[in-house]
Amino acid sequence: MASKTAVGIDIGGTGIKGGLVDLDEGKLLSDRIKVATPQGAEPPDVLAAVVKVLAQLGVEDPSVPLGVAFPAIVKSGRTLSAANVSPKWIDFEAEKFFEDGLGRDIHFANDADVAGIAEVRYGAARGKDGLTILTTLGTGIGSALLYNGVLIPNSELGHVQRAKHGKDAEAYAAYSAMERDELSWAEWSARLQWYYSHIEFLFSPDLFIVGGGVSKHADEFLPLLDLKTPIVPAVHRNNAGIIGAAALALG
Template sequence: MAIKTTRAVGVDIGGTGIKGAIVDLAAGTLLTDRIKVATPAGAEPDDVLDAVRVVLDRLEVREENIPLGVAFPAIVKRGRTLSAANVSDAWIGFEAEHFFEDGLGREIHFANDADVAGVAELRYGAAREQAGLSILTTLGTGIGTAMIHDGVLIPNSELGHLQRAGHKKDAEAWAAYSAMERDELSWEKWAERLQWYYRHLEFLLSPDLFIVGGGVSKHADQFLPLLDLSTPIVPAVHRNNAGIIGAAALAVA
């Protein structure tokens, strides 16, 4: 049964940072300042748990009656993490939801980070009432993806790990925002890599809408106009807060 409440806590664990806030569930907006701490080097489970505790302490969240949702950069099935993108390999095959519940002393809802960003855009943003197939991509340390078809999330799509023909590294190693920073690319040069990526998604899936999230989406005017696609492409309404908002929304689902 869904919990009747007007607010929930969302925590978004990423490869470089862990963010959290209290969310207004009716409006899909933050009720508090966003708290952010660095993801611990190596991102081992115990260290990540300690960092989440710091976020919750700084939010002064102590009441167990405030639902808590946690987003994580991995394939998540029934609370278990089956992959480890930009975090320790210790998370592979790990009972992550139980681990966080035991460590925090409370129930949580645990899900893939890109999927919860997709939920935020589905309920409160660019994918709301959108027909057909919408694909949200989060451009950051890696490339997370969420597929939404006629208002229904298709979880754990992991389209950031598509392989490039003739190359050993996958799409996110070539086209994520971290690749732009690593290779010191201009917006124009980075857009050439994004052009390949989104064209490949068009060829494979024939989507009706692309939504671009992640921290770099606040600079969408610098690179989205450089892309030549058949599919409309727009920035995420909730930008880099989408993971927090979606995690909070799923906490009461």
């Protein structure tokens, strides 16, 4: 297999996705494989689901570089938080757990951070100076901070607090909140307006990028936002986690 290919696995609160990636082009070489995240998302069950994805991709060969993205703060291979997965992941040696279970070396990182890597290498953040903030709108809100193309890891901007209600922003403004509360695009955009205005005030970014599956409907909600900062959809949308994880597998 060519040296410029790798596998990316993107573990989320509702689905686990994977694909073989051409790292010269930043594009999938395979179909995107997706399985449901197991109920409760405990470590052994998530590992079994990842094994299933790799088997369906036909890339169980440990010589193929593998990157894994996970919805948690990740430091030195440990998951220090657990967003929309089992609390058993908190302070867990996740990278070693996956390496032992898969019988291969991996590169392990936060899911929004790897989406940011995909966009800075192959997408909307490529060549951009200053501060770019990528947010992924899905089950929760993930974030990646990119300054002059360099990732500042483990930002957790989905967890800024709403003073009025004392809840995390993602509980109010994630795409899952739109589905849960049966909001129209306009109603959801009003929640996003609060969120992005607040992040804009805190960080004064030069560019916002919106990722996650809902970014394919960007025309429905981005034009409704009134911000000083340009805001654009992610180029790689819901594949950014797969592509970024694969890219990091080769450094």
